[in-house]
Amino acid sequence: MSNQELTKRFQAVEGMVRSLRDKCGQNLPEQLLDDVTAELLRIRHDLDAVWKGQQDLQRQVHQSSEKILQSNRQLERELEWRQVVENALTESEQKYRAIFENSPAGIAHFDRTGKITAVNHALPQLLGRTREDLMGLCVSERIRDPQMRAAYDECMAGRTGHWEGWHKPGSGDKARYWRVKFAPVFADTGELAGGTAIMEDATAAKQAQEDLEASEQRFRLLFDRGPDPYVLADSEGRLVDVNRAVVDMSGYPREELVGRLFHELDVLPAPQAQQARRLLGVTRDRTAAETREFTIQRRDGRRRIIEANAFPVALDGQTLYLVTARDVTERRQTEQALRRRTEELARSNAELQKFAYVASHDLQEPLRTITSFVQLLEIRYKEKLGPEADQYIQLVVDSALRLQRLIRDLLDFSRVHTRGKPFLPTAAGPVLKRAVENLEERIRDAGARITADELPVVVCDEAQLLQLFQHLIDNAIKFRGERPPAIHIWARRQENQWLFCVRDNGIGIPAEYADRVFVIFQRLHTRQDYPGTGIGLAICKKIIERHHGRIWFESVPGQETTFCFTVPDHQQYATLC
Template sequence: MDARPLRVILVEDSPDDAELVELELIRGGFSPTLLRVETAEDMRTGLQRGPWDLVLSDFNLPAFSAAGALETLQASGLDLPFIIMSGMVRAEEAVKLMKRGAHDFIDKAALARLVPAIERELRDAGERARRRAAEEQVRVLSMVVEQSPVSVVVTNTEGLMTYVNPCFRDTSGYGPAEVLGQPPSILRADAASGETYDDIWHTIQAGQVWRGTLHNCRKDGSSYWEEAAVSPVRDLDGRVSHYVGILRDVTERMARDQELRQAVEHLTRVNTELERFAYVASHDLQEPLRTLTSFTQLLERRLGGDMDAEAQEYMTFIIDAARRMHTLINDLLAYSRIATEEKGFVPVSMHEACAAAIRNLKSSIDDAGALVTIGELPQVMGDEIQLMQLFQNLIGNAVKFRKPGVTPTVVVETKRDDAEWRISVSDNGIGLSATSQDIFEIFRRLHNPSEYPGTGVGLAICKCIVQRHKGRIWVESEPGQGCTFFFTLPVTGLKPPEDQPGSGLASALAR
């Protein structure tokens, strides 16, 4: 068996006696480290150089004594076994030191008792250390519970409260004397809470943890809400001895959540009404506008050459204004349809949606001599018509806002970023100046209408489509350096469509 290490402070003035003690410890299976001291100062210094396992002290030294050694040890605050060794001490004197805190007395003529005494005292010291640690843990836990910012309630197995912490009093208004011996259900605010407390009781009696929200009533009659976790407490044999509830006051949070829900519901209703109004208003404006346009054209044909140049100019202004109004109304209808569309999403090939957009823009692409290149595009869950419209608006803008005398080029590419696809539409056009304005705001125009006609609705439609598909849209641009519009769509786990025609190649070329 390996020798057990043992660190000993030995209060002894005789080197020979110290050697005998060391030999006895070695015979007893220890590997001792001894520090021999003869004065109180030496002992205080030695104790500070610890740790030590015990103190062995001769009863009386020329400059020191066992009584002084015991006082020095006790003054240090260390709990070490203290064993007196002497061959010349009366029993009553040894008893006095034992009453003051010494743990044992060994006659130097009977050192065979030394090792058993040391082993016993080491066991007792270990038990005292474990007990102190347990008591300290209980003290800390008690402080934690007492100072906890949440309510703590303990009940016996019959469900009657045996302990509540100060936070319980602060939250409920009830002091311990008013609730101990009562069931926690006395706090319930309404009949519905009674059903909740019944559910708690059945759950914890089944040995499970109950979690939920309680609607309770304070002593002053005001109601409050608490998040609660209630669980069984088991003894060392595994039997349920108590139940404990941890409760947090969430009244303010519940009120904020309710206000937020009401605000969201109100905004949703208002937004729905505005969208419906925009659709109805735009739709109803079509008929008078068609009447205005038709009768203006009839008037122009009837008067014909009878109108002078000024009248013909006025007539042209009226017709152009009617056409612009027609375009604006159609854009408003398109915008309102995006927001109110309820059609479910289906698997959509983004490549096919982009190709359809290019076919719709063929006339504009041909007139501009533009080159449009489609890279590999994914398959997503979405609305095929809206995604086609998204590409149509972005590519159409790229062709519209081209540089004079420069062949317009548009590149559509995609990249995967974790759980989303990032799709880009880049061009070599006139670009955008830095602005604090939101270019995706409806009716927002950044260019002169006389140079670049439009209603300012196209990018708003793009944003609406992307948001409906749970994505984001933004732009990066510098004046004269073209634009790159980015938008994201969720990755759905669909396999990429096979044999995409024109994937990675020029999909539309017009000169």
């Protein structure tokens, strides 16, 4: 029964007592009514106390319920966080396990007694053992190297220990270079629980390091003892080192050079120092900078010309720039003298050609007059002045005619460059045909037979090609033996040029005369045996040189001679031009 229902019933009883008293009046004892009323009041008071207690109880229950709800929420949050932590721990353990197993380095865990409790996949492979062989082994019992033992003891004392060196895991194994790290592992209480050993096979890296050190030693040896000047500089242009050759070339002691910037050196004037800085700047973007020329000033004031280049080198763990230099002062002086001499020779040659042309041209007219009068004298007075006079007149006529031929050949020689025509594509076959026609009388008198293969189209001066063919064929007819001359001309492609050959069956040329036959006025035979001016083959050589080719001969004395010459093909000619 609720508190409200008790109150209602109490109020009903109280009403019934009042009603009874009103009806009975004096018939009821007063004391009875007072007792009933007092009892009712006590009951009401108790009911009020009960009601109040019930309210207090309800309030306490409500408060307790709220606390329980809050506790439940807190517990749920703690459970959720615990699940997150457990998931993270599981994920972390999985990641660690993956790293542990897949690490290329060998890893082993051991307890505080040194007993191996876990190994990863790589360690057995590195040591040539199985996982089962390693599990349970005592690390301290397997260590023989004192320094490795010291690193292990550091770990067991709570500090990280390191060791590296050559070691053979087994008696039959080949020594390899190892890097080992011993790291302590602590329990939650802070006490040492064991440790982790990480082993890495660094043999390849060690070999590379030793090779690099050996290379650096060789570099240092070459640097110090090299005959050419070598400078090591950093990217700012500060000299790190110089070799003995730099000291000898500059006249400055090493102490006054090392540690200074290029622009601080008295050996390099300001513009030259800036060029040296730019040389290093170019090298940063390339494996090597282009060679540049510098003028330096020695300590004694003399100037020297050097060529320098630079390229980056790795030395002592940093990138430096090796500047190599070479003293080219004498070479430049020689080149300058050679240029002056070449210019003088060119001027002399031009003047000589001009003189030869002018002299030859100016000599022709009086020579023609002399020749004409001498020939007229021979016609009119032959056999009238006596045999001796006839002989003298004949000698003068022959000399005048020979001088005419000599002047004509000199003119041809001087005109090869001065009167040459433009190079154009030219069919060599028709040019050869014209040369044969021009020599028709000589060919007929000698009973010569001329044959030729199909000749190509070449880029040339047509008139000079005609002149070349005529000289070579005329020589083949002139220097014949007892057999009738047989001359054959052919051509074939040879890489980027055309090779022409003119072969005869004449007297041949000894090999020791290979250099003389193309020199002007050089004769191998007397004029009485083989008449001529000694200029023909010199003209041929000059024509071929103008065409960027070369000419030579191959001969079997007494049997045959083959003159060969080359001219560039269309593509090569375009390149040369």
